[in-house]
Amino acid sequence: xxxxxxxxxxxxxxxxxxxxxxxxxxxxxxxxxxxxxxxxxxxxxxxxxxxxxxxxxxxxxxxxxxxxxxxxxxxxxxxxxxxxxxxxxxxxxxxxxxxxxxxxxxxxxxxxxxxxxxxxxxxxxxxxxxxxxxxxxxxxxxxxxxxxxxxxxxxxxxxxxxxxxxxxxxxxxxxxxxxxxxxxxxxxxxxxxxxxxxxxxxxxxxxxxxxxxxxxxxxxxxxxxxxxxxxxxxxxxxxxxxxxxxxxxxxxxxxxxxxxxxxxxxxxxxxxxxxxxxxxxxxxxxxxxxxxxxxxxxxxxxxxxxxxxxxxxxxxxxxxxxxxxxxxxxxxxxxxxxxxxxxxxxxxxxxxxxxxxxxxxxxxxxxxxxxxxxxxxxxxxxxxxxxxxxxxxxxxxxxxxxxxxxxxxxxxxxxxxxxxxxxxxxxxxxxxxxxxxxxxxxxxxxxxxxxxxxxxxxxxxxxxxxxxxxxxxxxxxxxxxxxxxxxxxxxxxxxxxxxxxxxxxxxxxxxxxxxxxxxxxxxxxxx
Amino acid sequence: xxxxxxxxxxxxxxxxxxxxxxxxxxxxxxxxxxxxxxxxxxxxxxxxxxxxxxxxxxxxxxxxxxxxxxxxxxxxxxxxxxxxxxxxxxxxxxxxxxxxxxxxxxxxxxxxxxxxxxxxxxxxxxxxxxxxxxxxxxxxxxxxxxxxxxxxxxxxxxxxxxxxxxxxxxxxxxxxxxxxxxxxxxxxxxxxxxxxxxxxxxxxxxxxxxxxxxxxxxxxxxxxxxxxxxxxxxxxxxxxxxxxxxxxxxxxxxxxxxxxxxxxxxxxxxxxxxxxxxxxxxxxxxxxxxxxxxxxxxxxxxxxxxxxxxxxxxxxxxxxxxxxxxxxxxxxxxxxxxxx
Numbered sequence: 001x002x003x004x005x006x007x008x009x010x011x012x013x014x015x016x017x018x019x020x021x022x023x024x025x026x027x028x029x030x031x032x033x034x035x036x037x038x039x040x041x042x043x044x045x046x047x048x049x050x051x052x053x054x055x056x057x058x059x060x061x062x063x064x065x066x067x068x069x070x071x072x073x074x075x076x077x078x079x080x081x082x083x084x085x086x087x088x089x090x091x092x093x094x095x096x097x098x099x100x101x102x103x104x105x106x107x108x109x110x111x112x113x114x115x116x117x118x119x120x121x122x123x124x125x126x127x128x129x130x131x132x133x134x135x136x137x138x139x140x141x142x143x144x145x146x147x148x149x150x151x152x153x154x155x156x157x158x159x160x161x162x163x164x165x166x167x168x169x170x171x172x173x174x175x176x177x178x179x180x181x182x183x184x185x186x187x188x189x190x191x192x193x194x195x196x197x198x199x200x201x202x203x204x205x206x207x208x209x210x211x212x213x214x215x216x217x218x219x220x221x222x223x224x225x226x227x228x229x230x231x232x233x234x235x236x237x238x239x240x241x242x243x244x245x246x247x248x249x250x251x252x253x254x255x256x257x258x259x260x261x262x263x264x265x266x267x268x269x270x271x272x273x274x275x276x277x278x279x280x281x282x283x284x285x286x287x288x289x290x291x292x293x294x295x296x297x298x299x300x301x302x303x304x305x306x307x308x309x310x311x312x313x314x315x316x317x318x319x320x321x322x323x324x325x326x327x328x329x330x331x332x333x334x335x336x337x338x339x340x341x342x343x344x345x346x347x348x349x350x351x352x353x354x355x356x357x358x359x360x361x362x363x364x365x366x367x368x369x370x371x372x373x374x375x376x377x378x379x380x381x382x383x384x385x386x387x388x389x390x391x392x393x394x395x396x397x398x399x400x401x402x403x404x405x406x407x408x409x410x411x412x413x414x415x416x417x418x419x420x421x422x423x424x425x426x427x428x429x430x431x432x433x434x435x436x437x438x439x440x441x442x443x444x445x446x447x448x449x450x451x452x453x454x455x456x457x458x459x460x461x462x463x464x465x466x467x468x469x470x471x472x473x474x475x476x477x478x479x480x481x482x483x484x485x486x487x488x489x490x491x492x493x494x495x496x497x498x499x500x501x502x503x504x505x506x507x508x509x510x511x512x513x514x515x516x517x518x519x520x521x522x523x524x525x526x527x
Numbered sequence: 528x529x530x531x532x533x534x535x536x537x538x539x540x541x542x543x544x545x546x547x548x549x550x551x552x553x554x555x556x557x558x559x560x561x562x563x564x565x566x567x568x569x570x571x572x573x574x575x576x577x578x579x580x581x582x583x584x585x586x587x588x589x590x591x592x593x594x595x596x597x598x599x600x601x602x603x604x605x606x607x608x609x610x611x612x613x614x615x616x617x618x619x620x621x622x623x624x625x626x627x628x629x630x631x632x633x634x635x636x637x638x639x640x641x642x643x644x645x646x647x648x649x650x651x652x653x654x655x656x657x658x659x660x661x662x663x664x665x666x667x668x669x670x671x672x673x674x675x676x677x678x679x680x681x682x683x684x685x686x687x688x689x690x691x692x693x694x695x696x697x698x699x700x701x702x703x704x705x706x707x708x709x710x711x712x713x714x715x716x717x718x719x720x721x722x723x724x725x726x727x728x729x730x731x732x733x734x735x736x737x738x739x740x741x742x743x744x745x746x747x748x749x750x751x752x753x754x755x756x757x758x759x760x761x762x763x764x765x766x767x768x769x770x771x772x773x774x775x776x777x778x779x780x781x782x783x784x785x786x787x788x789x790x791x792x793x794x795x796x797x798x799x800x801x802x803x804x805x806x807x808x809x810x811x812x813x814x815x816x817x818x819x820x821x822x823x824x825x826x827x828x829x830x831x832x833x834x835x836x837x838x839x840x841x842x843x844x845x846x847x848x849x850x851x852x853x854x855x856x857x858x859x860x861x862x863x864x865x866x867x
Contacts, residue, residue: 011795012804067847073839074675078794084675087793092679095686138795151799410800 001030005098023160034101036182043154050110051144059122082141089129090137110144170202200241203248205384209391222352229370233278240273262314272324277316287369289483317347328382398478401512405473408455409466419455427513434490442499474503482521539640552612559858568644569628570595585619588627590739622646623657625710638663648817652717653745659824670812670835678814696762701780706788708732708768713740720748728753730767834860
C-alpha cells in the first residue's frame with residue numbers, strides 16, 4: 001500500500017472509523033519512509049510550497065495557448081487548481097501505482113522542478129502530468145503546492161498512529177507534536193520506552209456536567225450543592241509535572257503550543273499538579289468574548305502582538321492531583337480547599353441557601369460574561385464522564401431576534417440536495433437588509449423540504465451554489481452572545497446562532513433592526 | 528447561398544411557449560407543453576412530456592415512451608426513413624444516447640436543420656452508434672461543454688467498477704450503484720454481460736425498463752428484481768436510481784456502499800458534496816471532444832446550444848472555430864442533479 005492507495009481509501013469514505021482503519025493499515029503495512037512522509041503531509045508539516053500556485057496556472061495557460069479563458073472556465077467549475085490540472089492533463093486511461101512507495105520520489109521531483117526557470121518548469125511539469133494517472137497528478141500537485149486536505153485532521157492521524165503501534169494516544173500525540181523527523185526510523189523512535197514524566201503529563205478523564213432539568217431544581221437540596229458561573233471558554237486540564245507544563249483540551253488534544261501565556265503563568269505553581277478549569281480570553285477583571293479566544297486557535301505562530309491584543313488566562317475550578325497524590329476520590333469541598341491554597345485564578349463559589357438564590361445567580365451570569373451556572377454536589381468525587389448526580393449545568397436562555405432569509409445554500413451529508421444553510425439578515429436604519437448570521441439547523445425535515453421548494457421557486461440570482469432569494473421568509477434565531485466584528489458587514493458577530501422557529505406569522509418588514517442587536521449587546525456588556 | 532439566406536429570413540425551427548417548433552411541419556420537437564404533434568428525440572422526462580395528441584419517435588423507442596407517458600397515439604419511423612410532414616421532409620437518425628434516441632433532421636428543400644436531442648459519440652451496446660448528419664443549422668445540447676469533461680473508456684470504467692464491487696463484497700458490504708434508470712442502468716448491465724457472467728439485483732424502476740430493452744433484443748446481464756426476499760447475502764450488485772439514496776429501499780441491504788455512475792463524477796467536489804463515497808465517470812452525453820467533433824462533422828454554419836454549458840460552448844465556437852453560435856434557452860436539462 002502506498003500514499004495513493006491511502007488517499008483513495010480516505011477519499012471514498014465519510015466515516016471516521018473507516019478513515020482511521022485505513023490510516024492504521026497504511027502505517028502498519030507500508031514502507032516506513034512512505035508512511036513517515038505521509039504523516040508529515042497529513043499533519044501539516046510539509047516544508048513550504050515547492051511549486052507556487054502561479055506555476056500551476058502558467059502551465060495550464062501554456063497548454064491552452066490563446067484560449068486561456070477556457071481554462072479559467074474549467075477552474076471555475078472544478079474549484080481546485082490541482083484537480084483542474086489533473087483532470088485536464090493526466091492520462092485518464094492509466095491506473096495509478098498503488099503499492100510501490102511514491103512520496104520520496106515525488107518530493108525529489110518537486111524539488112528539482114522548483115529549481116528550474118519558469119519556462120522550462122512549465123514544460124517539464126506538463127510532460128510529467130501527462131505520464132501520471134488522474135489521482136497521481138492530483139496528489140502530486142496538491143502536495144507540492146501546500147494546503148493539502150483530505151478530510152483527515154491531525155487528531156485522527158494521532159489516533160491512528162497510536163493504534164497502529166498499540167500505545168497510549170496522549171503519549172503518541174506528545175511525541176508526534178515534538179520534533180518530527182520523516183525517516184525510516186520514525187516508528188522505532190515513537191515506540192521508545194515511556195518515561196514516568198510522560199505518564200504524569202497525560203490528562204485524566206474529564207468530569208462532564210448534565211443539563212439541569214427545571215423540575216430537578218425544586219428537588220435539589222441547596223445545602224448539598226455549591227454554585228459557580230459557567231465560563232465561556234475552553235475546558236482544559238493544566239498539568240505540571242517535574243519537567244513540563246501541558247494544557248489538554250477535551251478529547252486528549254494537546255493545546256499547550258497555542259497558549260504560551262498560560263504556560264508562563266503556571267511556572268510558579270508547585271509541580272506534580274493537575275488542575276481542571278477554563279481557558280478564558282481577556283484578564284480576570286475584564287473578560288473578552290469567546291470569539292476573541294477563537295482567534296488564538298489553530299495558529300501556526302503565536303506572535304507577540306497577538307499575545308498583547310488577545311491575552312488569555314487559566315481559571316481553575318478543581319484539583320485532580322496535588323503534590324503527586326490523586327485526590328479525585330476526595331469530596332469536592334476538600335478539593336476546593338486544596339485549590340484555595342494555590343496561587344492561581346479561581347472561579348468564585350457560592351453556597352446557596354435556597355433554589356431561588358441559584359436562579360438569581362444564573363440571572364446575573366450574562367453580566368459576569370458567563371453563559372450560565374454550574375451546580376455541583378459538595379460531596380461529589382471527580383468521576384470520569386457524564387455521570388448523573390454530580391455536576392449540572394444551567395445555561396442562560398439564548399438571546400433572540402427575528403431575521404429575514406436572504407441567501408440559501410445546499411447542505412452537506414444527509415442534507416446534500418436540500419437548501420438548508422441559511423444566511424439571515426436584519427434591517428439597517430437606512431432600510432437595507434444586512435446579513436447577521438448563518439444558521440444550519442433547527443427546522444424539522446418537513447419544514448426544510450417545504451422551505452427548499454420555496455427557495456427554488458423564489459430564487460432571484462445564483463452565485464455558484466448560493467441562491468439569493470426574495471426577502472420574505474422570517475426566522476427567529478437564538479444565539480449566546482454578540483461581539484463587534486470587522487469581518488462582517490453588519491459589524492456584529494453572533495455566537496452559536498441557530499434557528500429556533502420559522503415565523504410564518506411575521507412579515508419581512510417586521511423583522512428586527514440592527515438597533516435591536518445593539519441594545520442586546522449593551523445590556524449584556526459583552527462588548 | 529440560398530439556404531443561408533432563407534434560414535436567416537425564415538428559420539425552419541423557432542421557439543414558442545410550448546417548445547421548439549417547426550412551422551412548416553406544424554410540429555413541435557420535444558415540447559414542454561401538450562401540443563398537436565410532437566417529434567420526440569428520446570423518452571427522458573425533460574424531453575418527452577405527456578398530453579400531446581400525436582407523437583412521432585424512432586423505431587425502438589415506442590415501448591419506453593409508452594412506459595413513460597402512458598397510452599398515447601405514437602407513430603414510429605426507422606432510422607433514416609424520410610417522411611413528409613406538412614411542407615418538409617423529416618427523418619430520425621441515431622443519437623447514441625439511449626435505446627430509441629434520435630436526432631431529428633428537417634429539410635424544406637432550401638435548408639437542412641438538425642436537432643440533436645441528447646447524444647453521445649461513444650459506443651453503447653444498447654443502441655446504435657451516433658450517426659453524423661450534415662446540415663446548415665445544428666441545434667445541439669451542451670450539457671458537458673467544458674474541456675474537463677473527457678470520458679474514460681468503458682474498459683477502464685468497468686475494470687474499476689468490478690474491483691470496487693469485489694472489494695465491498697469481500698468486506699461484507701452490499702455494493703449499490705446509483706444511476707439513471709432509463710439508459711445508464713441498461714448500458715452498464717449490457718457492459719457487464721459483455722465482460723463477465725456476473726448478475727445484479729435491480730430496483731423496480733430499472734426492472735420495468737429492462738423488460739422493454741430485452742423485448743427490443745438488447746442483451747443484459749442476468750438480473751432479478753430486488754424484492755423483500757432478495758436480501759444482501761449474495762455477491763450481487765444492486766442497481767437503483769439516485770433517488771433511493773436516502774430511502775427505505777436500501778435498508779434491507781445494509782451495510783451498503785454507495786457509488787454513482789455519472790459524468791458529473793468527473794469532479795471530486797461534486798461527489799464529496801453528496802453522501803456518496805465513490806463515483807464512476809460514465810455519461811450518456813457527449814463529452815467536450817464529442818460535442819466539438821459533432822459540430823465540425825455537421826458542417827453547420829449556424830449552431831444553437833440548448834442546455835448545459837451553453838455560454839462556454841457558444842463562445843468557443845464563435846471565437847475559436849469561427850462558427851456562428853448562439854444560446855437557445857429551452858426547458859431541457861431542467862431536472863438537474865441527475866445525469867440523464
